Amino acid sequence: MDMNEERPQNRETGPETDPTPEEIQAVFEKLTETNEYTEIRKLVDERGVYLWEISVAMENGRVEYEYDRIGPNPRGKGLQTAVYAVYYGKDGALISGSSVAQLINGIWNTNLTNLREWLPKD
Secondary structure, eight states: OOHHHHSOEETTTEEOOOOOHHHHHHHHHHHHTSSOOEEEEEEEETTEEEEEEEEEEETTEEEEEEEEOSEEETTEEESSOEEEEEEEETTSOEEEEEEEEEEETTEEEOOSOOHHHHSOOO
16 A cells, blocks of 8 residues: 555645654754653654654643644544643643644644643742
8 A cells, every 4th residue: 555545635735744753853842942851652653753742841830742643543543743732730730731733734833822821820
């Protein structure tokens, strides 16, 4: 089977391309404004990274970021290539979460949510 047959199609540009680990890392660094984070897990298949989770410590808790790739992968069929963020308070309780970046036609939109607006203030 041709790998392009499994990849989601974009009407204008053809099959979506999968971001490289370096491109995903650059998105994480842009969103977190740091390259200091703890990798939780990183799952790879023949197409590359399909799930990558990191955690960033903050004064009032932590934020976990999750990259998910579109299309079929061992976890199922992702609907979009995106990064999601979930904020946990100092006590570990879930506070809030949101989609914070999405890959559309090969370009990352990282302006979906400004984390500084929804993170609790001390």
